[in-house]
Amino acid sequence: xxxxxxxxxxxxxxxxxxxxxxCEQNLNHDAMxxxxxxxxxxxxxxxxxxxxxxxxxxxxAEGYSVSREKKESFPLTVTSAQKNxxxxxxxxxxxxGGGNVLTFGAxxxxxxx
Amino acid sequence: EDQVTQSPEALRLQEGESSSLNCxxxxxGLRGLxxxxxxxxxxxxxxxxxxSAGEEKEKERLKATLTKKESFLHITAPKPEDSAxxxxxxxxxxxxxxxxxxxxxxxx
Numbered sequence: 001x002x003x004x005x006x007x008x009x010x011x012x013x014x015x016x017x018x019x020x021x022x023c024e025q026n027l028n029h030d031a032m033x034x035x036x037x038x039x040x041x042x043x044x045x046x047x048x049x050x051x052x053x054x055x056x057x058x059x060x061a062e063g064y065s066v067s068r069e070k071k072e073s074f075p076l077t078v079t080s081a082q083k084n085x086x087x088x089x090x091x092x093x094x095x096x097g098g099g100n101v102l103t104f105g106a107x108x109x110x111x112x113x
Numbered sequence: 114e115d116q117v118t119q120s121p122e123a124l125r126l127q128e129g130e131s132s133s134l135n136c137x138x139x140x141x142g143l144r145g146l147x148x149x150x151x152x153x154x155x156x157x158x159x160x161x162x163x164x165s166a167g168e169e170k171e172k173e174r175l176k177a178t179l180t181k182k183e184s185f186l187h188i189t190a191p192k193p194e195d196s197a198x199x200x201x202x203x204x205x206x207x208x209x210x211x212x213x214x215x216x217x218x219x220x221x
Contacts (some may be wrong), residue, residue: 004156032206042117042211043157043200050207058208090156102209103145104156 002027004105006091011110013078021076021108023091028102030096033075035108036060037088046089049074050096078095078110085113117203119212129190134215136201137183144204146184148177149213151198156170160186160199192217 004025013019025032031050043045046059049068061065068074074093078085088109092102115133118140126132136146139143146165149157163179170177174195176187186199202209 006156031207033199040213042213043202045210046210048208056207092156100145100204101159101162102157103159106156107154109154 002110004091004093004103006089006105009106009108011108013110013112014081015112018044018077018079019110021078021089021091021110023074023076023094023105024072025074025091025103025105026072028071029093029095029104030071031092031094031100032068033092034058034066034074034076034088035092035100036063037090043090046076085110117201117210117212119199119201119215121215122213123216123218125218125220126188126191126197128192131187131189131191133188134186134199134217135183136186136212138203146179147204147209148184148186149200149202151200153198155198188217191217193219193221195219 007022023053033048034046035096037043045061047058047066049055052068052071055066055068065077088107090107091105094100120135138187147162148160151157161177166181168179174189178185196219198214200214210211
């Protein structure tokens, strides 16, 4: 079955460490997205990519980095520059960007100790 | 600034008690209004997309409607398994902007 796989599901990090969250999709979707979800707040867009080797900043990109070397993969690195990284991170994909249905992964919960 | 506002933040209903959730938004370059369901600790699951005022879509006990500036998610005779957080989002250019969600609890 096609879908989006995020790993790890739970991750603990010490302050000052970078961590990379994996996102892989086998839906043959062109566009991929990273959202962050905090209690009481809506999903906030971190980065998105509409095509391989190209990506754009979302609303809260500071302290994060991404790459899109393959159509299927869109890893997110949470750097030590991110001031409040503890959150639930969601990866999503769509056929193309803009006005299309997003399919979400199961999420990765990052806790900074 | 594009905004999506959902109300109420939380709603508790008895099983079988029908109600509606609201999603309001600023209208500029609207490219679809989306409803998702999210269970605790999981990713959102797509429910409906609406594109034109007056459009309605149904799925089991859920019906979504759209006007020029708001959308409603009507829940008819809900069951405990309908308990979840319901998110709405609007499409703008190449991305979706989400509301904060309505946490729905159905009491047996």
